[in-house]
Amino acid sequence: MVDKIYKHIIVEKKDGVAKITMNRPDKLNALMSEMNFEIISALRDLDLDDSVRVVILTGAGRAFSAGGDINQMQEKYYKLDGLELRRTLQQGVKTVVSTIWNMEKPIIAAVNGPATGAACNIAFACDIVIASENARFGEVFIRVGLGPDGGGSYxxxxxxxxxxxxxxxxxxxxxDAKEALQLGLVNRVVPSEELDSTVMDFAKELVQRPARALGVAKKAINEALNMSMEQTLDYEMTLQSLCFQTDENKELVKEFLEKKRKKD
Incomplete structure (x- = not known):
């Protein structure tokens, strides 16, 4: 797979881990159409890249992302009629969050600073959220007369x-990050200087886990949010049958039995 060149994000890959960095530090990585499209494109490519097992999403500079770029909204959105506006919005943050949610590979949000508005919900849509002590969160839509988006109300x-x-x-x-931890919105809060290493260590741990089993766990948990217990039990068995067909499962079961025999 040929790696693409992006203007508003940076994509790095090493040892099974891919890192997407939103790269508009002078604008606090504010989300605009072009960057949204690049994030979506990168996520879809990484989902198909067998060399990648885990994805990290973060921001350049002192912010994760300040949310939607208000200047672009003013220049672009108010010129569109209702149908065109809805279509434009669906192609942006909605698709970013949907892609994160439906990707089989685990995604870690490394929240290095402010994450507000749509960016707040993009972070929360990730599978694991690790924040620095400098992180700040806010569902700030009401401040500009807007309702929630980015899946926040879900x-x-x-x-x-x-x-x-x-x-x-x-x-x-x-x-702040401390309150976010207390509310269960983030998994860990670490000193700013330890964020990168903590996130990478966690990513490397996940790289060692069986890929299909990780993907199945993500799918099962996400889908179960809208299912009854009976539906969940059936869905789990469907996904479990996929795991039983993998080489990873067979190898890990073999290793487990060999260790058990040695102990016995």
């Missing part, structure tokens, strides 16, 4: 409960 009530989710959306207040 994710937040499930992560923090309905009442807390409404508080965060209604007020648009900024909250």
């Amino acid at each position: 994710l937040l009530p499930r992560l923090v409960g309905i009442h807390k989710a409404k508080e965060l959306f209604f007020t648009g207040r900024i909250f």
Whole structure:
């Protein structure tokens, strides 16, 4: 697979880990159409790249991302009629989040600084969220007269409960990494200088796990959010049957039995 050259993101690959860096540091990595398209393209390519087992998403400079680029919104969105505007919005952040959610490979958000608006929800849509002590979060849509997007109204009530989710959306207040950890929105908070190494260590640990089993776990958890217990049990068996057909499963079972025999 030929690696693409991007203008607004940086994609690096090494030892089974791919890192996507949103690269508009002078604009706090604000999301705009062109960068959204590049993120979507990179994610889709990485999902098909057998050399990549885990993906990291982060931002250049002092921010993860300040959310939607207000200047571009003003220049572009107000010129579109309702149908065109809806189509444009669907091709942007909606597709970024949908691609993250549906990718089989695990994605780690390395939140190095502010993550607000749509970027806040892009981070929360990732499978693992590791934040530096400098990270700040905010569902700030209300501040510019907008409702939630980026899947926030789906994710937040499930992560923090309905009442807390409404508080965060209604007020648009900024909250720090410590509160995000207390709310269960992030997995870990680490000193800023340890973020890169912590995220990479975690990614390397996942690289050692069986790829199909990781993908199945992600699919099962995400789909179960909208299923009954009976539906979930059936879906788990469908996915489990796929795992049984992999070489990784056969090898790991063989290793397990050999270790057990030695202990016995």
